[in-house]
Amino acid sequence: MDRAPYVDMVFGPQTLHRLPKMYDHAIHSNESSIDISFPKVEKFDAFPGVQDADPSAFVSIMEGCSKICSFCVVPKTRGYEVSREPDQIINEIKDLANKGVREINLLGQNVNAYRSKNKIGEKLKLSDLINLVFSINGIDRIRFTTSHPLQFTDDLIEVYRNPKLANYLHLPVQSGSNRILKLMRRKYKVERYIDRIEKLRIVRPDISISSDFIVGFPGETEKDFEETLKLVDDIGFDQSFSFIYSPRPNTTAAEMEDDVPYKVKLERLQLLQSKINKNAKKISNKMINTSQEVLVEKHSKKDMNQLTGRTENNRWVNFDGPASLIGEFVNIKITEALTNSLRGRVFETN
Template structure:
């Protein structure tokens, strides 16, 4: 509802999910099902079709089966994340999960993590490729890490962009045409004749 009422909200949202199996979500005490999570995503994208989502994932939670992991992979495929953070479960002393019996070999957990990250990376590549040739609104944050002659900023979808431009643009919003679309940081060129300050939005 807030996304419908407040147009100034950027087209990026971090929406943690942790897993795609209802059985594992229940064991994690997450308080929602995979279907409920995907329903929330559908509602958000009905309001903001270009909304980019990031999330957190945990593989190897105690008791995770191949079937559970397949459900996580299906959720990742269905949602299509722009970025993510994924980890192998690590028990924290004093938490209920730390007392759960865990019979899954570490090698299996690692293989699952690698499969998950490969799928997530493929989706990021696909999204990056779709940005090629488009004009993106970018907040200029500073000079690029690898070159003081280039600027660095982020799109409204929180995607990093590197481009040529004067340092006076730092702190302002500019339109940038994407000329290269590698997996992570996009590259582009400024197309606006005059930058618009953030305060003017």
């Protein structure tokens, strides 16, 4: 405030809901105010309920992260892990279901670190919460994001036996090299990651797996990168959110020498992405002539006469159909696989 006297209010991600009060204070007192505290989950109580909901909705179940990866600012900006109470979450989802929502995406920076207690004091983990969501009428598809391999435990794999959990998992591995994972302070080894996916594929043999990758982390050698490419082949990733490493202020990685030349980082990123894109195209091609359950979400952006929705494995499908199908699960025969979407035609509504 001393450096910027023209600023009236400063608030953080956990005090966003206090903005109206801060605004009133600034208007009436002519004083500036700062609130960058981390009240636990008070924010969620303060948000107004949703009026009109889309067929697919996000519901925050926890915030923050206590993992402290060496490259990441999240624990410093969002605070450590805090979980909402299960009753609050379930009531919010029931309310959304009453408004026509059919798919819920349970959201958090580190969603499988969810820990809470029910009214009688029993401890609940993410798998317990998902089991509660399974029983909510009207909610027929559940997703969760983002997970950490360390807490991707057997109980979470078990809940995949319920077909309401979408056949898609985003589980960020970041690198296929144990040496780099250690420098990243990810606290697991590649073997752990592979073991989790192998166990999951016993329950869901054709599940689609996506991951985040960072290429060109300080000290990443050609051999480290080749190990990442090998992991991509071994797992058969379907999607990636991959980035070139760049230092973030106030992280321990920022103190390491950023020694991989930009040109090399770029080449590695292109190689990684083209490998994963090829695999994704292969998976899309295999879907041609199959029937896919699609939640119809809206009119297609490119053609208002068409509808669009997502398959279980998170692919957008465009097809002809009446607007009355929006909000319904529809079986679509896939007729064409494009780079970023599919085309199909309606078989039947559920």
